[in-house]
Amino acid sequence: MKGYHILIVEDGVTIGDLLQKILQREGYHVMWKTDGADVLSVIQKVDLVIMDVMLPGEDGYQMSAKIKKLGLRIPVIFLSARNDMDSKLQGLQIGEDYNEFNLYSAETLESSYIINEEVSLNELLETAVKKWDYLYSMNGIGLHYKPADQDVIWMSNRLWMQRLFDNIFQNTLKHSKAKKMEVTIEHGTVSICDDGIGFDRNENSEGLGLKIIDDICRLLAITYELQTNENGTRFLLSKE
Structure with a gap:
């Protein structure tokens, strides 16, 4: 061939x-x-x-x-x-x-050899915001990137982190019914917060892609917290 x-x-x-x-x-x-x-x-x-x-x-x-x-x-x-x-x-x-x-299935992740490298968190998030901004605007969602911290470096894997953020952005676009999403980096923690309707994470976690987010965070040793209620959803991610 x-x-x-x-x-x-x-x-x-x-x-x-x-x-x-x-x-x-x-x-x-x-x-x-x-x-x-x-x-x-x-x-x-x-x-x-x-x-x-x-x-x-x-x-x-x-x-x-x-x-x-x-x-x-x-x-x-x-x-x-x-x-x-x-x-x-x-x-x-x-x-x-x-x-x-x-x-990116759990089986593939488990058998993958994760190569750690220096990843510019600011650059990665800025690229993700630019990538998703058009689709968000077409759906009436304001997407705002406001990093308080500059030049934040994580020892992680750029490819898997890119997919992690893509899944979070897609989740908000498809399920949140939000009008605004704000992405910040402060004290080394990434906060991705929308003002949507929230969801029951136990009711339909597969459809929301939460298992993929959980798996990637676990394998990259990223501390991950999800807060959700009728006033919106916040993803908090940090790394030691």
């Missing part, structure tokens, strides 16, 4: 860059897009698509359905942070070339 043209659709810089380097080293021709907007213009030039499910704007499933409507039989491998049956059924409806690799 060397010489094949592979399209990566991944908005996460760490994952996208890593996949591109590995595949190029193996002799594949690789294109990398950070969202689905340009996919259809290049899709006829590729032999395989590796696509993140959780993309800004149209998600990976929607983009794959558009590819199929063009009559193209191009295999798609999904990179997914989700582990629920609805997600798997949604993917299977796309067609016989559906494949899903769950990078």
Whole structure:
């Protein structure tokens, strides 16, 4: 299969860059897009698509359905942070070339070798806020980043922390019915707080993605506290 043209659709810089380097080293021709907007213009030039499910704007499933409507039989491998049956059924409806690799299930996390590195918390959160700001504004949610602390460094893993924040931001977008979300760093603690309706974390924790958040925090040794009531939800994260 060397010489094949592979399209990566991944908005996460760490994952996208890593996949591109590995595949190029193996002799594949690789294109990398950070969202689905340009996919259809290049899709006829590729032999395989590796696509993140959780993309800004149209998600990976929607983009794959558009590819199929063009009559193209191009295999798609999904990179997914989700582990629920609805997600798997949604993917299977796309067609016989559906494949899903769950990078972030509890089983994958348990067997992963976590490489610790210096991670700029301010830079990571600023990037996350910029990434999600458009979707939040489209849904009438004001997203505010107000770091009291500057140049905060955690010994952790950038890739897993990026996914941790993505799950928190997605949770608020889909479930909170909030009008405002505020992200702060103060005394080394990250606070992500919305003014939504809150939720019962024991009633539907799988649908809220809380297990993924719990698992990542545990494996990265991040102290994690969730406060939620009818006035909103606050995620507090800190590290020794």
